[in-house]
Amino acid sequence: MTEMAPSSDEPNQGLDFDLGVSLHEWTTRWSQIEEDREDDEGEALREATQLLDEMARQLHVESDPASAAQTEDLPRALAALRDLVSRYENDGPVDADEFEDAFVNAREMFDLLVGDRDDAEAGP
Numbered sequence: 001m002t003e004m005a006p007s008s009d010e011p012n013q014g015l016d017f018d019l020g021v022s023l024h025e026w027t028t029r030w031s032q033i034e035e036d037r038e039d040d041e042g043e044a045l046r047e048a049t050q051l052l053d054e055m056a057r058q059l060h061v062e063s064d065p066a067s068a069a070q071t072e073d074l075p076r077a078l079a080a081l082r083d084l085v086s087r088y089e090n091d092g093p094v095d096a097d098e099f100e101d102a103f104v105n106a107r108e109m110f111d112l113l114v115g116d117r118d119d120a121e122a123g124p
Contacts, residue, residue, distance in 0.1 A: 023114060026055055030110055041099045042088040048106045049081045055113045077105055
């Protein structure tokens with residue numbers, strides 16, 4: 001076996017995502033979410049939450065509050081977004097202020113996950 005080949009049976013062994021491509025995709029998707037927000041805040045928040053979960057997974061950032069240290073804000077903030085989306089999907093009580101606050105928090109999480117990377121595009 002060559003050293004260039006993966007040494008385990010893991011199907012994704014040796015396959016790393018391209019951070020530059022991911023950053024481009026993430027910023028493009030975020031821009032679309034911001035545009036969609038005007039038409040349907042609940043659906044846009046669902047898309048934002050899905051994007052943040054995907055980003056956390058790809059960046060190997062813990063996003064489950066049960067597994068994360070209690071001092072970690074990101075998992076708790078993501079859990080709050082998931083809760084709001086769940087209430088929206090189940091026609092539970094959600095007011096406009098909650099959506100506004102959730103989008104502010106989601107944008108802060110997005111900025112945190114993207115960070116000050118040289119290859120990141122400027123956000124909207």
